[in-house]
Amino acid sequence: MVEELAQADAAVAACLDASAWSLAEHELVAALDATHRLTQRLAALELALVREVDGRGMARAHGASSTTVWLRERLRLTVPTARRLVDLAAALDNGHNGGVRQALADGNITAEQARVITDTVTTVHDTAGTAAADKAVGVLVEWAGQFDPTLLRRLSTRILDHVAPDVAEAAAKAALDADARRADRDRHLTVSEQTDGRLRLAGTLDAETAGLLRAAIDPLSGPTDPDDSRTPGQRRHDALADVCRLALRTGDLPANGGEPAQIVVTTGYDALSQQLGAGTLDTGLSLTPQTVRRLACDAAILPAVLGGNGQPLDVGRQRRLITGPLRRALVLRDRGCAFPGCDRPPRWCDAHHIRHWADGGDTTLTNAVLLCGHHHRHVHKGEWTVRLGSDNRPMFVPPAWLDPDQIPRRNHYHRRN
Template identity: 70%
Template sequence: MAACFETPAWATSERDLVAALDATHRLEQRLAAVKLSLVRELDGRGTATAQGASSTAVWLRDRLRIGVGAARRLVEMAATLDTAPAGIREALSGGTVDLEQVRVIAETVQTVQTAAGAQAADKAVAILVDWAAQFDAALLRKLGTRILDHVAPEVADATAEAALRAQDSRAARDRHVTISEQTDGRLRLAGILDTEAAAAVRAAIDPLTTPSGPDDTRTPGQRRHDALADVCRLALRTGELPENGGDLTQVVVTTSYDGLTRQVGIGALDSGLHLSAEAVRRLACDARILPAVLDGGGQVLDVGRQRRLISGPLRRALVLRDRGCAFPGCDRPPRWCDGHHMRHWADGGDTSLDNAVLLCGHHHRHVHRGDWVVQLGGDGHPEFIPPAWLDPEQLPRRNHYHRRR
């Protein structure tokens, strides 16, 4: 081994390098088998406690200078190998499988023996060892879930059904979502979804988590956040939620009129939480948000004037014109979009087709907080003028995705 280590690898042919790597790996597994047999014997003799250690794992930690977790795994693996069928021990000592594969094979074979008996377990060992020559431990575990199809097909379906029922029972017991309200009004979500709910959530948010274009700098976590929010907005738009959700929830935002027009005042929700001026103005674009605007003396000036809302025939016309989010490069469909006033309603902008554009949640926020200018081109379709730092010439850009459809 010392001679091999001192031999310069650069002088070896590629074919010999590959052969040497294979041989080294096989030798490593054979040495692992020897090491485990030694650990098992030392553990059985009680050598560790005789020398004053509290356990074999602790003794191994000090003796071999390894982490206690790794030491425990050695002891556990030694016990597993000691009771495993002979075929598994022979495969490891022969260098054809590694320790993780041995663990998977042993656990799978134990399941087979419980379900179908010793004869089926012996067949399973042979098949799994053969598979181990082709697949790593992770894939071997997946393949092992259907091993009964090969060694005991008469009980395979019933066993699989029982396993699924047990899995469903655990999932039903463990499912939960915790919503913790933070002091600043944000929510912390945590929980475990069962398989069916997880599939539904992934199907709903995965299409919305792809970057919306080259200018999308959101992290994957931020995209998942925005996708979940978009799904909730869509659910509110359906009008099919129970009475507590019914139609779209009417959020009342209270702010001073001067603050709203000058973009400096904060808003207060009816829950008592506060929103920034930017958030207030963005929400005011949504057709189903009802603003409550008060003057300096606290008198109500307006509560949701209908002429402000982009809804009904106007929204249908907007959908026919824009066909989805109009921001360049975005493929979000109309149902994910809000109606945005190009000239904000609080700044005197009217609610008309000429002053409205469809924007998805992400680009609605982006336009409100950024330096993009939205206007109608000569043909009556929206175009976006980028900020000078992005394009010094500030050439208007359009969304061509929906136009191709």
């Protein structure tokens, strides 16, 4: 298979080197159709490979918490995209979706259409049995030749009228239940850091959460006075910030990473007092000097002495548990789970002794590393070795079966420079 794919890659490269401008109109359309068909067939192959990776449990063996996370790191995908790959690969592996898998492999439907069809066929199979599901595949694949995924999903809600009219009414309720389960499955919120330190929010809220959000921010989203020049989007942004402030002030939020819910800002004392220097959140985002000063008005200021390379040098007295000043120093250094490829933030992490406490390891910054729950358990299996590099930042040596050369690896998700 690898050799065949290499030949296909070479063929595609040759097409890329050809000049599209020289094609006649009918040749241009034919080339576009062929490219689109090939894209779908490759998608079918990719899904088959993803299913095999997932079935073998390769992700956990390689240190990832799931196949989704492994795909994100391996293929540089977003988590939602990787999750959709895993889910669709699993759905196509079901016997009643064999016709859908074949239609995608033949290039007759797209991956998005396949996702709509598998969702619908699964509902039909559970409601009306295998025979009706097989009929539904045929009807929906035929419709896919005429309708895009959005229209196809809308039409699929009445598929039982065509393949099993005797149970259509009862199945309508099942379809509603399936929609509710799908909404529950697809709910997500993505927080993406932009290059200038701002965050972009994107996601899909279920109906209940959407109602909660609107109930919380709508009263705060109106103009504050006749001269309020903020746009509606800016007012909603400020309302969300107000809701977060109100939640933090209650003191009822659960602890994260051994610390109370809080905003942690790092800045120099001279810069703070002279209103000159910017600050850095524990998530790596930067704040203006004015924002740092405003936050400092209602904050506890905790000193930490840093070296020239930003390494914490003096963070308080030694103790058995990695908490308080020592944990804050660890957050300053690691900025999140230090395991290679992990993007978990500090508040989701445990402080791990590199040399275990039970083995005589000290509770010091040079014997500690931040690890999320999954990678904390993974490292405790003993196959990976953790040590600090010459710059006092964590390095992870993989087991020989994963990398015979055992080249040390680092996490690059939390780098700030």
